[in-house]
Amino acid sequence: MFCCFVCDKEETVVGRQPGGTCPYCGGVMQAMDIKSRWRFCFLPLCGRTKRRVVCTQCNRQGVAKY
Numbered sequence: 586m587f588c589c590f591v592c593d594k595e596e597t598v599v600g601r602q603p604g605g606t607c608p609y610c611g612g613v614m615q616a617m618d619i620k621s622r623w624r625f626c627f628l629p630l631c632g633r634t635k636r637r638v639v640c641t642q643c644n645r646q647g648v649a650k651y
Contacts, residue, residue, distance in 0.1 A: 591625070595621065608647075
């Protein structure tokens, strides 16, 4: 018996905003609103929007305070 599970997570960037300065390197932080969708066998299960804050120079993730 062959069993195959097809799961997929699709992430798209909805919006970008400046987020301040990086405490590690002094670069520009960028706040991104990311919409993620989980799918099982091409059927959408759930969707969620979250905010990520990332430095554009050193690629470290910051903490979103809002």
